[in-house]
Amino acid sequence: MKKRLETKPTLYPLPAVVVGTYDAEGHPDAMTAAWAGICCSEPPCLTVGIRESRLTYENLLRRKALTVHVPSVDLVKETDYFGLVSGRNEDKLAKTGMTCTPGSEVDAPVIDRFPLVLECRLVSTTKLGSHMLVVAEIVAVAAEESVLTSQGELDAQALAPLCYGPAGYYGLGELAGKAFSVGKELL
Amino acid sequence: MKKRLETKPTLYPLPAVVVGTYDAEGHPDAMTAAWAGICCSEPPCLTVGIRESRLTYENLLRRKALTVHVPSVDLVKETDYFGLVSGRNEDKLAKTGMTCTPGSEVDAPVIDRFPLVLECRLVSTTKLGSHMLVVAEIVAVAAEESVLTSQGELDAQALAPLCYGPAGYYGLGELAGKAFSVGKELL
Numbered sequence: 001m002k003k004r005l006e007t008k009p010t011l012y013p014l015p016a017v018v019v020g021t022y023d024a025e026g027h028p029d030a031m032t033a034a035w036a037g038i039c040c041s042e043p044p045c046l047t048v049g050i051r052e053s054r055l056t057y058e059n060l061l062r063r064k065a066l067t068v069h070v071p072s073v074d075l076v077k078e079t080d081y082f083g084l085v086s087g088r089n090e091d092k093l094a095k096t097g098m099t100c101t102p103g104s105e106v107d108a109p110v111i112d113r114f115p116l117v118l119e120c121r122l123v124s125t126t127k128l129g130s131h132m133l134v135v136a137e138i139v140a141v142a143a144e145e146s147v148l149t150s151q152g153e154l155d156a157q158a159l160a161p162l163c164y165g166p167a168g169y170y171g172l173g174e175l176a177g178k179a180f181s182v183g184k185e186l187l
Numbered sequence: 188m189k190k191r192l193e194t195k196p197t198l199y200p201l202p203a204v205v206v207g208t209y210d211a212e213g214h215p216d217a218m219t220a221a222w223a224g225i226c227c228s229e230p231p232c233l234t235v236g237i238r239e240s241r242l243t244y245e246n247l248l249r250r251k252a253l254t255v256h257v258p259s260v261d262l263v264k265e266t267d268y269f270g271l272v273s274g275r276n277e278d279k280l281a282k283t284g285m286t287c288t289p290g291s292e293v294d295a296p297v298i299d300r301f302p303l304v305l306e307c308r309l310v311s312t313t314k315l316g317s318h319m320l321v322v323a324e325i326v327a328v329a330a331e332e333s334v335l336t337s338q339g340e341l342d343a344q345a346l347a348p349l350c351y352g353p354a355g356y357y358g359l360g361e362l363a364g365k366a367f368s369v370g371k372e373l374l
Contacts, residue, residue: 002297002304002329003339009225010328010341011233011305012257012348013200013359034366037224038196039236042317046198047234049226070199076363080370096373110189117189118198126322128310130229133322135315141197142189152190154197154353161199163350166341168365172200172350173358176263179221181355183267186283 009035013163013170018082019048020067020100020109020117021059028100028109030092031056032083034164035131036068044138045123049131055087057132064122065106066136069114072147073160073171078113080169105140115147115159196222200350200357205269206235207254207287207296207304208246215287215296217279218243219270221351222318223255231325232310236318242274244319251309252293253323256301259334260347260358265300267356292327302334302346 014034021029035049046068050057060066071079078096085092093100093111100109103119110117120136127133147159156172163170176182201221208216222236233255237244247253258266265283272279280287280298287296290306297304307323314320334346343359350357363369 003332003335004291005328005330005339005341007231007325007328009228009231009233009325010303011202011204011223011225011255012303012341012343012346013202013350014225015198015200017198035225035227036198037226037234038198038201038222039224039234039320040222040315040318041196041236043315044194044196045236045315045318045320046196047224047226047320049228049232068198073360073363077370077372080364080366080368081373082370084367084370084374104191116197116199123315124313126311128227128230128232128322131227131232133226133232133234135313135320138194138196141192141194143192145190148190152192154192154199156199156353156357159199159353161352162363163200163359164366165348165359165362166343166346167362168368169363170343171360171363172352173260173360175352175354176260176349176356176358177267178355179267179351180271181267183264183269183271185264186268187271 012165016079016162016164016169018069018071019056020111021056023059028093029055029087030082032079046136048134050134052132060122063107065108066120067103067108067110068118069111070116071114071162073162076169115144117142199352203266203349203351203356205256205258206243207298208243210246215280216242216274217269219266233323235321237321239319247309250294252295253307254290254295254297255305256298257303258301258349260349263356266349302331304329
């Protein structure tokens with residue numbers, strides 16, 4: 001018998017991502033978002049929920065482009081900071097000493113210190129209420145060599161993606177089972 | 188310097204959720220999805236990416252309702268199994284010995300063994316390519332007492348939500364920092 005809780009967006013884990021955009025002057029900005037997820041395999045697309053008032057939203061509309069970075073758990077302070085202040089008031093990358101390079105496929109910045117980045121092209125925006133639903137197509141994926149196995153695949157323990165959970169940010173735990181595999185016992 | 192990877196939906200962690208619906212005969216079905224996320228705070232909304240051919244998609248269109256369950260890591264086999272077979276061919280709940288009760292707010296089943304459930308009303312569907320983007324409003328949230336703290340809040344270690352990562356399903360790791368808090372050091 002389940003107990004009723006407050007009706008809030010209570011889904012875990014969520015990815016704690018950092019969205020990169022260029023502002024009107026071409027200056028790079030970064031904003032943290034946990035309202036994000038994958039929504040399509042072919043073409044690969046993701047969703048991000050962003051408040052209409054955010055600089056990031058204004059920026060991504062202008063250039064139809066954004067980057068979505070997966071931070072490692074050791075960048076938890078920087079990631080949280082990117083969600084605390086607006087790029088309208090502070091140069092967040094300068095403040096954290098982070099550098100970036102232009103995206104290879106889209107007009108948005110790739111932040112060097114985050115180990116994994118998805119370069120995305122804007123597909124659509126829809127007003128839902130407090131947030132705009134942004135759908136974007138992933139047109140390039142790149143990662144630091146340090147988070148890849150010798151076979152060139154992502155290594156979960158090296159990537160150590162930041163997980164958004166009930167009390168804040170968590171690390172990723174141990175492998176519990178392979179997908180499309182561990183459930184075959186029940187077939 | 189980042190290395191280019193295959194252009195695939197490479198975002199981690201993702202929630203490994205189980206979507207509950209009733210079929211045309213009112214029989215409950217369950218399907219696993221990792222293409223899911225939150226997209227709005229007010230009203231609370233989530234997205235799920237589902238292939239148009241899936242029984243779950245047909246079902247949620249008919250009743251305009253779905254339940255989204257967060258499985259604990261100890262239910263990894265059952266969760267993977269729910270993604271391996273179709274409810275058109277097998278009674279997945281019966282096969283796993285799982286029981287359910289009707290949702291309190293929507294016309295979809297609440298599966299008893301999953302510790303956290305979001306009852307959702309269909310808002311919209313949009314064809315993106317391989318998957319339909321389903322947007323749904325969360326109209327009720329309920330959890331087992333066993334995953335709540337004495338203050339009635341979700342306990343991350345007790346909930347132990349299943350995390351979808353590079354090689355499959357993972358547990359949730361240790362708390363790395365509180366949200367809107369750990370980054371204040373950089374202000």
